[in-house]
Amino acid sequence: MSVLMECPGCHKKQAVKNKLCTCREDFVKAKRSNKVRYWISYRLPGGKQSREYVGLSIEEARDADGKRRVQKRENRIFEILPESKMTFQELTNWYLDLESVKEKRYYPILQISLGKFNRIFGKRIVSDIKSSELEDYRAKRKREGKAESTIDQEISAAKVVINKAFLDDKVGGNVLKSFKNVKKYLTGARRNSNQRTRLITPLEFVQLETSAPLHLKPILRAGYETGMREGEILKLKWGMVSLKDRVIGLPKEITKDHEERIIPISDKLLGVLDRIPRGIREDYPVFAYKGKELHDIRTGLKKACTAAQVLYGRFKRGGFVYHDLRRTFYTDMRRAGVQESVIKAITGHARNEVSDRYNQVDLKDMREAMERLTQYRRDQSANIGQKDFNHAGGK
Numbered sequence: 001m002s003v004l005m006e007c008p009g010c011h012k013k014q015a016v017k018n019k020l021c022t023c024r025e026d027f028v029k030a031k032r033s034n035k036v037r038y039w040i041s042y043r044l045p046g047g048k049q050s051r052e053y054v055g056l057s058i059e060e061a062r063d064a065d066g067k068r069r070v071q072k073r074e075n076r077i078f079e080i081l082p083e084s085k086m087t088f089q090e091l092t093n094w095y096l097d098l099e100s101v102k103e104k105r106y107y108p109i110l111q112i113s114l115g116k117f118n119r120i121f122g123k124r125i126v127s128d129i130k131s132s133e134l135e136d137y138r139a140k141r142k143r144e145g146k147a148e149s150t151i152d153q154e155i156s157a158a159k160v161v162i163n164k165a166f167l168d169d170k171v172g173g174n175v176l177k178s179f180k181n182v183k184k185y186l187t188g189a190r191r192n193s194n195q196r197t198r199l200i201t202p203l204e205f206v207q208l209e210t211s212a213p214l215h216l217k218p219i220l221r222a223g224y225e226t227g228m229r230e231g232e233i234l235k236l237k238w239g240m241v242s243l244k245d246r247v248i249g250l251p252k253e254i255t256k257d258h259e260e261r262i263i264p265i266s267d268k269l270l271g272v273l274d275r276i277p278r279g280i281r282e283d284y285p286v287f288a289y290k291g292k293e294l295h296d297i298r299t300g301l302k303k304a305c306t307a308a309q310v311l312y313g314r315f316k317r318g319g320f321v322y323h324d325l326r327r328t329f330y331t332d333m334r335r336a337g338v339q340e341s342v343i344k345a346i347t348g349h350a351r352n353e354v355s356d357r358y359n360q361v362d363l364k365d366m367r368e369a370m371e372r373l374t375q376y377r378r379d380q381s382a383n384i385g386q387k388d389f390n391h392a393g394g395k
Contacts, residue, residue, distance in 0.1 A: 001040065001041065001042040001043075001065055001068055001069055001072070002017065002040070002065070003016055003039070003040055003058065003062055004014075004017075004038070004039045004040070004041055004051070005027070005036050005037070005038055005039070005058075006036065006037040006038070006039060007023060007025050007030075007036075007359075008030050008036060008037075008102075009021065009023045009024075009025040010022070010023040010025070010026065013039055013041075013072070013092055013264060016038075016058065020138065024049045031171035032085075034056055035055065036151075037053065037055070037056060037057065038053075038054045038057065038058055038061035038062070038120075039051050039053050039054060039058070040052050040054055040064050040068060042065075042068050042072070042181070043184060050067075050169050052064070053183055055139060060123075060161040061279040063344070066315065073119055084116045085125070086125070086126050086153055086170070087122065087123055087124060087125060088117075088118060088121045088122055088124055088129065088161075089118050089122035089123065091099050091161055091165055091170065091171075092118055092122070092161055093160075094165075094170070095160075095164055095165070096110070096111065096114070097159045098164075099328075101164075104276065107392045109153070109157075110157050110160070113153050113154045113156075113157035113158075114154075114157050114158065116154050117137075117154050117157060117158045121133075121137075121158075124173055125173070126162075126165075126175055127172075127174070127175055127191065129146065129178060129179075131177075131178045131181045131182055132177075134155065134158075134178070134179065134182045135182060137155075138151055138155065138182070138185070141154070142296060147315055147377045149150060149185075150183035151185060152184045154186050155182055157183070158179060159179050159180070160181045160183075162175060162176055162209075163176070167268075170306065184197070192301060193287060196314070196321075196323070196324065196326070198293060198318065198319070198320060198321075198324045199327060199328045200224075200257055200320060200324055200325060200328045201332055202310070202377060202380050202381045204308070204310055204320075205220070205224055207305050207308035207310065208220060208305065208308045208310060209221065210300075210308070211303075211304045211305075211308040212300065212303075212304035213303065213304065214299045215288075215289045215294070215300065216300040216301065216304060217235060217272075217289070218273070218276060218287060219234075219274045219287050219294075219297060220304075220325070221268065221269055221272045222236075222269060222272070222287070223322060223326065223329075224328070224329065224331075225265075225266045225268055225269040225327050226248070226266075226269065226329065226346070227325070227326045227332060227333075227347045228248075228250075228261050228263075228326070228331030228347075229251055229323070229332055229348075230297070231254070231256075232250055232254055232255060232325060233254075233287065233392065234247070234285075234287060234293065234294050234295065234297070235281060235285075235293070236250075236254075236280075236285065236286040236287065237282075237283050237284060237285060237286065238278055238282055238284050238285075238286055239282030240281060240286075241265075241273065241286060243270065243273060246264060246265040246270060247263065247264055247265060247363070248260055248262070248263040248265060249261075249263075250262075250263065252346075255348055256348065257348060259348065261345075261346075261348050262363060262366070263369045264346070264363065264366045264369075264370045265365070266370050266373070266374060267331075268374075273286070276300050279362060282324075291358060297322065302323060303322060304342055317329050327348070329373075330343055330347055330349075332373055332376060333342035333346075333372075333373055333387050335376060336369075336372040336373050336375070336376035337366075337372060337376075338372050338373065339369075340363050341361055342365045343369070345361040345365075345366065346369065372393040377394040
């Protein structure tokens with residue numbers, strides 16, 4: 001533990017015995033002018049060093065230093081840590097309110113995961129949460145039937161909060177250690193073992209589209225014809241769509257990678273969009289329900305799947321979810337012979353910066369890709385129709 005003074009010029013903290021700073025600031029004159037700020041430095045439980053601003057008086061700094069020495073000697077140093085009074089919900093609120101965190105593309109997922117975690121630990125004092133309790137939380141969530149990936153996501157979200165709080169001196173090393181010791185269910189190869197591989201066949205899509213509620217039909221077609229993410233489709237506004245030029249222009253504000261993207265409109269999607277009543281304002285949602293922007297289509301999708309006799313559900317073997325349309329689009333494009341660089345330019349998948357610099361993709365490439373996809377799917381549908389005909393006894 002020690003008392004430090006802050007240079008009024010360069011703000012470097014240093015020993016109070018110094019008379020001249022490395023920036024040539026004269027401490028003797030600065031002290032006379034009452035310009036020197038004083039700090040005390042001490043180590044928190046776990047070894048992390050902390051500095052605490054005291055004021056402009058060296059006497060107050062020495063008194064504060066003496067108080068911390070007594071607390072440490074009596075093993076009461078933890079009383080000065082915010083974690084000794086702060087609940088995990090309060091810590092969560094602080095974290096989610098940071099502007100740097102709000103900018104993260106997975107911010108909504110963080111909110112959901114932390115919300116679930118806070119149902120159990122929200123009212124608990126942060127320093128009281130032990131590793132054994134976190135492990136019990138994992139086991140309890142698994143007994144409830146939650147997927148291991150979901151449980152890992154909830155624990156990871158809590159760890160992110162703790163790591164940030166540790167860097168900002170809001171929690172000490174003991175709290176960090178408690179959370180860090182909790183292992184993930186899915187690591188290494190197992191982490192990717194539950195990746196989805198579900199593709200939707202042309203026949204299944206026709207059945208789904210036919211069975212879907214009226215407001216869901218164009219949303220299904222948009223996903224099938226463009227490979228856009230569900231969030232991008234639901235946030236689509238008429239100002240982003242040009243039926244004349246047959247393109248959709250996604251602004252960076254709604255894309256996952258925060259990059260603008262141009263997507264060609266196929267013949268079938270053009271027909272669907274042309275039939276949708278268009279709002280006067282450019283900020284009117286393309287896919288509205290009762291005049292309002294949609295945020296969740298799961299209820300309608302479940303009904304469509306039930307009516308079409310298509311199994312629904314992320315955690316059911318062979319179950320269908322909306323994101324499978326995006327995977328199907330990518331796969332059909334590849335099978336139609338479209339270059340991977342063109343597919344990625346349309347879908348917004350991560351690309352290789354070096355190779356992409358020498359392999360530029362333009363709108364013409366994308367339109368040709370859409371034509372290839374249309375022809376491929378037309379051939380697939382024709383083959384399926386012939387098989388059904390043969391199966392029924394036709395010649």
